[in-house]
Amino acid sequence: MSLHLSASLGTWLAAALTLCIFSFLYKDNPLYKFAEHLFVGVSAGYYIVLNFWTVIWPNLIVPLGKAAQGLGVDPEHKGPFAAELGDYRAWLVIPGVLGVLLFARLLGRIGWVSRWPLAVIIGVYAGIKTTGFAQGDLVAQVQASLQPILGRTPWETVNAVLFTIGLIASLLFFFFSREHRGALGVASKIGAYFLMIGFGAGYGYTVMSRISLLIGRFQFLLENWLGLR
C-alpha cells in the first residue's frame, strides 16, 4: 500500500473543497461558508445554463427557427403551422411567450402576469398527478392487496393475514371522522405499531444511505486524491 498523490489540479481543488465542507463538523467557520456560497453560486449559474441549452434551445428555439422556414420534424409536411403530434412548429410561440411572462415576477408592478404561465404549469401537473396517483398508487396498490388469505403453507397464511391486518389497521389510523375509541381505538393502536415498524425500517435504511455517502467521499479522497493503492 503506497501513496500516489494526484497530479491533477482539478482533483486537488475537489479535495480541498471536500475538506472545507467537512470542516463544518468542527464548527461553522469561514472555510465552510466560503465553500457553501461558492456551491450555491455555481449551482444557480449551472441551472440557468443547463435549462437554456438542454430545454429552451432544443425544444423551443431550434423548432421555432425551423418553423420560420416552414419546416418541422416531418419534411413531407410543409408550412409553419402544419402541426402534428410531437411537431408543433410555430405553435411553440405560445410556450415561448408564456415563458417570458414568468419573468414579470422580477418586475414588481406587473408581476401578476406571471400567473398565466404559472396557471398552465399548475393545471398540467394537477391533471397528470391526479391520474398518476389514482392509477399507480391507489387502484394498483389496492388491487395488489387482494390476495388469498390461505397460503400454500401455514407460514404463508400467517404472513398474508399479518399483512392484511397491518394494512387495514394502518389505514384506520388515518381515519378522522370518528373518535378513536373502542374497536376503532384498538385497530388504530395496532396501526400505529405497524407504522412504527415501518419508520424503524426507514430509519435503518436512512442510516445506510448516509454512511454510503461518507464512504463515497472517503473513497474519493483515498483513491483519487491520495492515490492509495
Place this chain on the structure above:
Amino acid sequence: MGRMRRGCVPGAGRGRAVLLAAAALAALAGAGRAQPRAAVPPALLAPPPAPASGLIGDDVSNDAGRALTLSWKLSPDDSVGLHRVRGYAIERAPDPSGPWQLVDSVAARTARFVDQSVRRNTDYFYRVTTLGPGGITPARSVTGPLRATSSWFNDRRYSVLVATILFFGFVLYFMASAQSGKKPFVRRIPGINAIEEAIGRATEMGRSVLFLPGILDIDEIQTVAGLVILENVAKLTAKYETPITVPVSYPIPFTIAEEMVRAAYLNSARPELYDPTSVRFISPEQFAYVAAVTGIMLRDRPAAHIFMGAFFAESLLLAETGFSTGAIQVAGTANVHQLPFFVVACDYTLIGEELYAASAYLSGDPKLVGSLKGADLLKILIIASIIIGCVLETLRIHGFTHWMQTQ
C-alpha cells in the same frame, strides 16, 4: 375501440419483393455485427428457407390510431441449430399490387411485430418475407387491408375512472354540505393538545416558543398546512403573552407568517407585545437555514419547538439540537423519510395526513374539511374492497381482482 380487419389476399405483386428483401437482409446483417459473416456466398451453404405463413394483423387498441400489430407462423425451417433463417422482413403497401415498402426486419424466432409508423385511418396491406443465408422466400399471400383507428375510451382504465369519480363525488358532496352550514365531524387530533401543552409549558417557564413552517415554498401544501397551524399557535402565544420566534426560508411564506403573527397579537388584549422581529427571513439554502435555527435554539433557549411542514435531511439536526436543549418538541410532516427522526426525538409527532387533518380541524375551512371527509369515506370503501377481495381470492374467485387490474 379499433376496428378489426383481417384477411388474406393470395399472391400479389411479388416483383419488387426480392429487391426490398435483399435490402432488409443487408440491414439485418449490418445490425448484427456480432456474428461474423460467411466468406462463402450464402447460396452455396444452404437452400432458401421455407416461407413464413398465416400473417394476421390487428389495430392496437386504446391508442390514437398509431400502430398495427402483426403476427405470423414461423417458417418451418426457423428452429434453433438449423441456421436456415436469419430473420423476417415486413413490407407494406397501400394496395395489394404495390408499391411495396420495407417497414422493418426482425430477428429469427420472432413471430410478432408492431408497426408504429402507420398513418391513422389509412389502409395498408402487409406481407412477410423470410430471410436466410441461402436466399429469401416471400410469403405466399398478402394480408389486408388493415387500418389503425383512434379509440374514444381506454377500456383498461374503467377501475381508475370509477375510483376517481367516486372520490371526486365524495369530496364535492362534503364540501357542499360543509359550506351549507352542516359542519361535518372531524375528531380532534391529539397533536393539537400537545401543541397547546407545549405553549403552556413555555408560558410557565417564561421562555419563548419556536415555530418552523418547513423549508419549502408556498406551492408546497405542507407549508400551507404549517402556516394554518401557525395562525392558531400565534393566537395562543398572544393570549398567554408568550414570545414567539418564526424563522422562515422563503419570501412568500415569510410575508404570510408575518401577517398572521401580527394579526394574532393586534387582535389580542396586549397588541403592544407584538415584536416585529419575531418572524425572520433566513435563507432558502437548507444548511444555512439549519445553522441559523440551531443558533436560535442554543442562544434563546425556547421552551417549546414546533415543527410543522415539509422537512428533509435537516430534520435530524433540528430534532437533535432541540432535544439537547431540553425543550418540548412537537413535529408534523408528510415527508415519510423524516418521520423516524422526529418520532424518536420529539414529544409528539403528527404523522403524514395528520398534519393536513390538524390544519383542516383548526381552520374549520369547509373545503379542507370536505376533502378530509371525502378521503375518509373512500378509505372505508377501500378497506371494504380489501376484505371482500381477499375473501373472494381465498375462494378462488378472481373477477373482482381482474376488474381492478389496470395493465
Place this chain on the structure above:
Amino acid sequence: MKRELPLLTTALIGLFMILSFFVPHEWVSVPADFLQATAIILVAFGYVLGGANVLRVNLDAVSKRAPGWPYKVLLVVALLVTVIIGVLDGIPREGGFLNAGTRSKWIYDQVYSPMAATLFALLAFFIASAAFRAFRIRTAEAAFLAIAALIVMLGRVPIGDRMTAWLPHAFQLGTMQQWIMDFPQNAAKRAILIGAALGVMATGLRVILGVERSYLSGEE
C-alpha cells in the same frame, strides 16, 4: 382578470389532462401532448428565473452590506462566471456545453460535484450523534421503532449475518430484516401510499376547483 383568468386556465387544463388519461383519441391526445411540451418549456424558464432570483436577492444583500456580504459577492461572481463560461461553451457545440473537455464540465466535475456529494456525507456524522443523543425509547411505539431499526440496520449489511451465523436460518438478522421489510413495514408503507394518493387527488381537485390557490399569492 388578474385572478379569474389564471384560475379558469388552471381548471380547464387540469380537467383536460385528466380527460386525456381516459381518452386516447387524437382530438384529445394531441392537445394534451402539446400542453405537456409547453409545461416542460415553462419549467425550464422557471429554473432560469430561479437562478435570476438568486442573483437579484444576493446583489441586493451586497448593495445593502447585509451581514456576511463578502460571501455574497463570491456567490454572485461564481454564478456569473458559471453562466458566461456555460454560454460560451455551448455556442460552438450546439448546446453541448457539458461535453467532455469543456470548461463547464471541469467546473461541474471539480467544483460542483465534490461539494454536492460532501454536503450530504456530513449527515453520516450527524446521524450517529443523533442516535446517541436524541433517540429516546420511552413508549411502546418507540420500542417497536427501535427494534425494527436495529434489526434492519444490522441485518442489511454483511456483519449482521456474521454476528448471527450460529442461529438457525430463520432467526438470522438478514432473514428477519427481509421479513420485516416484506410484511409489517410493507403493510404500513402501502397504507401511507394509499393515504398520500388520496391527499394528492384531493389537492388536485381543489386546485382545479380553484379553492387551492396558494400559488397565486404574492404580488398583487
Place this chain on the structure above:
Amino acid sequence: MQWLERLDRRWIFVVMGLLVLGPLIKPLYLPLSVTEHVRAFAAAIDRVPNGSTVLMSCDYDPSAIPEMVPMTRTAMRQLLSKDCKIVITVLWNAGPGLVDSVTHETAREFPGKRYGVDWINLGYKSGNEAVMVLMGQGIANAFPRDYSGGDTRSYPIMHRVRDYSSFPLLVNISAGYPGTKEWVQQVQARFHLPMVAGVTAVSAPEFYPYLQSGQLQGLLGGMAGAAEYEKARGEKGTATRGMDAQSLGHVFVALCIILGNVVRRTRPAGGTA
C-alpha cells in the same frame, strides 16, 4: 456514566470517521449474500431478449454517487454484454454531466460498442412527470437533441425507437424525486412498461409495496443492494469495497442508540433534558 451524557458530539464524529475510514484502508472481507429482490433485478434484465433496446433513466446527481454509480455501471455492463442497446435519459438537474462520464467510461469497456448505435445518452430534460408522459408519445419529441447537441433522430439506435412500446424494460436508477415513484405512476402504470429500479437506501422502503404488487420486478436498495448486484454479476466494484465500512458504521449507530438510552436510564434524577 455522567460524562457520557455531556460528551462533546465531535468525539462521536471522530469515532464514526475512523470506523468508516479503517476498512477502506484495510478491508475485512466480510462475506456478502445476494438477497431476493437483487436477484430479481438481475433476472429481469436477463429475461430481456438479447439485442433489444432498453430504456435506462438515470435520475440522480453527484450527492448520491456512492449508491447510484455502481448500480449504473453494473446494469449497463449486464445489458451491453447481452448486446442490448441502451437509451439513457436524465431527469435530474445536476445529473447529466455525471451520468455522461459514467456511461462513457462503462461503454469503453466494450470495444465493439459505438455511441449512437449501441447506446445513446439523451441527456437532461426539465419537467419531471410531464417529460415522462411526453416520452409516451415519442422519445425524440421530448428529446430532440442528445446530450452532446446532436439531432436525436439521426442516430441509428433511434430508428427503431418510437415510444415506450419500443422497449421491453425500463431500468430506473433514481435518488428521489423525480424517480422511481413517478416512473411507476406515469409510465409503468400508464404505458404498461415492465420496470426494475435501483434506488438510494433512504427511499428503498417506500418501494416495497410496488415490488409486492409486481409494478417493480426487482429492486436494488442503496449501497448494499449495489454490492449484492455486483456480487451476483461477479464484479468487485466500489460498492463491494465499501461494504465493510458500511457494516462497521451500522454497528456504531446501533451501539449509539443502545448506549444513549442506557445512559439516560441510569441517570440519578429525572427530568426530560
